Amino acid sequence: MVKKIYISSLILFLFYVSCFKEKPTQYDGALSIKLFVEFEGKLLTSIPVSLKTYDYNVATFTDTTDSSGMVIFEDLPWAYYRVNVKSEVIVPSPVDTTLMDTLLVIYTDYIEIGNENTIIDTLHAIASGAEPGLKINELYTVGPVNGGSIHYFSDQFFELYNSSDDTVYLDGMIFCRIYHMLDWISSIFQFPGEPLMGREYPVPPDSFVVVALDAYDHRTVIPESIDLSNADWEFRNSMDYADFDNPDVPNLDNLEVGCHLDFGIGLTMDVILIADGSDTDYPGGIDIETVIDCVEYASFAHHIKDIEPELDRGFGGVGLSKYSGLSLERIAPGFDTNNSTLDFEIIPHPTPGYQHE
Ligand SMILES: [Ca+2]
Ligand SMILES: [Ca+2]
Ligand SMILES: [Ca+2]
Ligand SMILES: [Ca+2]
Incomplete structure (x- = not known):
């Protein structure tokens, strides 16, 4: 009887382990991703950019573009990342250059991971509402x-x-x-x-x-x-x-x-x-x-x-x-x-x- 309980507990334990197996949190920081954010031909400064991966159980990485419109993420785990930009910008009006338009610009896509350890890419943000549809x-x-x-x-x-x-x-x-x-x-x-x-x-x-x-x-x-x-x-x-x-x-x-x-x-x-x-x-x-x-x-x-x-x-x-x-x-x-x-x-x-x- 004791043996029976022991075995069923073991099965239960194994079941528990396999069900609740967590994604790895340990990794070798091997990847560096350098991104520029552009809208209408101009690089955007002070724009938050976030990277999210589902390959590791890690938090979303977020940083902001510097005065050259660039953001660098270093020592990242080798993984597939979805990059997101959603930010308000103030840009000249196309119909009256004395006016400024305030709009929401967005970008969302996966980063292409190749064999390189360093990825450099330019994100072409679009006006919110201009998405396909x-x-x-x-x-x-x-x-x-x-x-x-x-x-x-x-x-x-x-x-x-x-x-x-x-x-x-x-x-x-x-x-x-x-x-x-x-x-x-x-x-x-x-x-x-x-x-x-x-x-x-x-x-x-x-x-x-x-x-x-x-x-x-x-x-x-x-x-x-x-x-x-x-x-x-x-x-x-x-x-x-x-x-x-x-x-x-x-x-x-x-x-x-x-x-x-x-x-x-x-x-x-x-x-x-x-x-x-x-x-x-x-x-x-x-x-x-x-x-x-x-x-x-x-x-x-x-x-x-x-x-x-x-x-x-x-x-x-x-x-x-x-x-x-x-x-x-x-x-x-x-x-x-x-x-x-x-x-x-x-x-x-x-x-x-x-x-x-
Ligand atoms: Ca439209
Ligand atoms: Ca037509
Ligand atoms: Ca009719
Ligand atoms: Ca009619």
Whole structure:
């Protein structure tokens, strides 16, 4: 009997040991990692950088960049490290050099470990909010050539693009037009479905979504216009019975109480954003944390910005003109630095559902 208990205790002990085996804390300090942190071509000083490994049971290593924008970690265990930067910076505004923008910059990635004992690398930080994801990739707003005589601009559309490696879901997302700054929403329409949780309307990686003002073949009105009858979505205010409704194309509907208009889009100047839809309390403005992407455009270079620089530091569209058939598209699919001055270019024709050459 005693022997039996002894054996079962031993088994229990071995089980305990194998279950609670800890990762090693002893190591030979063999690795030195020297990192520079850069944003928009300038090295950043006084920026905290942290290294985390899961190979050893050691605390995260954290240090701050010096006056040359460099941080050195020495005597590290040989391991895989994830490096993280998340810091507020103050940098010159791209639209007015007398102003400074305060923004959050981020970087996160694994350090490449090779055969060398010393690793030197430059971390290219990006503006928070410019990470891969669902982007407003194209804005066609100006109306077609020869549309001016009848003020025809119902062929307006937006194109979204998923630049991430994951499927994203449109369920419950909102489109907003901003009048002036984030607390002043002037149009708000919503995709069907439940915000954040819904999985009805997937957008696979590397795919485009066309959201038309009206999903109609606009060439029947203005021959120089475009066919949007195969758009993926259309804005349709169910309180506006005159608003065209293509039965084959699903609708985003208006959320604004008392609004009987279609989604408003300025021809040559506006701010458009998409947000996750968890905040639809538009009279109080939309919570900045819920914004997925935001683009400001204006046709003239001396335009004064209408949205917070945390969302878009610049603006695209200088040179757009009404009824020109021109469109505004990111320079590459989903290319986003949260500075539309650099991220967008004017293209001669709209490209719904694909990227210009
Ligand atoms: Ca419509
Ligand atoms: Ca429809
Ligand atoms: Ca953006
Ligand atoms: Ca396009």
